[in-house]
Amino acid sequence: MNILAHAYLAGDDEGLIIGNFIADFIKGNPEHPRHGLSAGVQRGIWLHRQIDTFTDQHPLVEEMRILVRPRCHKYAGAAIDVFLDHFLAVQFSEIARQPLPLFVRQFYNIIQSQRDQLPEGARRMSDYMIQYDWLTGYQSLDGIDRSLKGIARRTAFPSNLDTAIEDLNTNYRSFERYFRQFFPLLQQHVLDFLAADEPAL
Numbered sequence: 001m002n003i004l005a006h007a008y009l010a011g012d013d014e015g016l017i018i019g020n021f022i023a024d025f026i027k028g029n030p031e032h033p034r035h036g037l038s039a040g041v042q043r044g045i046w047l048h049r050q051i052d053t054f055t056d057q058h059p060l061v062e063e064m065r066i067l068v069r070p071r072c073h074k075y076a077g078a079a080i081d082v083f084l085d086h087f088l089a090v091q092f093s094e095i096a097r098q099p100l101p102l103f104v105r106q107f108y109n110i111i112q113s114q115r116d117q118l119p120e121g122a123r124r125m126s127d128y129m130i131q132y133d134w135l136t137g138y139q140s141l142d143g144i145d146r147s148l149k150g151i152a153r154r155t156a157f158p159s160n161l162d163t164a165i166e167d168l169n170t171n172y173r174s175f176e177r178y179f180r181q182f183f184p185l186l187q188q189h190v191l192d193f194l195a196a197d198e199p200a201l
Helices: 003-009 014-025 039-057 059-090 092-096 100-113 120-131 141-154 165-170 172-196
Strands: none
Touching: 003 014, 003 039, 003 059, 003 092, 003 100, 003 172, 014 039, 014 100, 014 120, 039 059, 039 172, 059 092, 059 141, 059 165, 059 172, 092 100, 100 120, 141 165, 165 172
C-alpha cells in the first residue's frame, strides 16, 4: 500500500500515524535504541510492515500485479500500491465516512507538528507531499500519473512506471473490483493485528 492507505489504516493514534509514515526510512529493528523512537512510533512501524506483508502476499494483489507485470516487471508491486491508493481516494468518503480533504489536512498537520523528529528522508518527502498535496491528488488519474512518474525517476533500474497509467486506464474496472474485494480484508487484518498487539495497561 502507498501513503494514503497507510495513513488511513493507522487510525487516529499519532504514534501509529508517524510510525507508519517513517517506516520505510527505518532499517532493522525499530526498537533498537539507535533509532530513539517512542513505543507508539515503534508500533506504527510494525503495523506498516504488517500491512506491506499482508498486501504483498495476498493472491488478489498478485492477480493485480499480473496485469501490469508485462510493462513494469519487478516494479509491478509499486504500480499496484499507487493504484490501490487511487481507489481508496476515490471511495474515501464511502469507506471512511469523512471527506478526503478533511482527513488529509489532519494528517498533514500531524506530520508537520512532528517534522523535526522525522528521519531526513521522511522529512524531505513530507515537504514535497504537503507542498504538492499528493494525497488529495490521488483522486485523479492525472495525480496518479504524476505519482508514478515521480517514482519512476527514483528507481534504480528502468521501471516503465512512467507509462503504467495506461494499464490502469485499460483495466480500470478490474482494478476497482479487486480493490473492493481486497481492502476490507486488509482492514480486518489491521484490526486483528492491533488487537493482538495491544500494549498492556
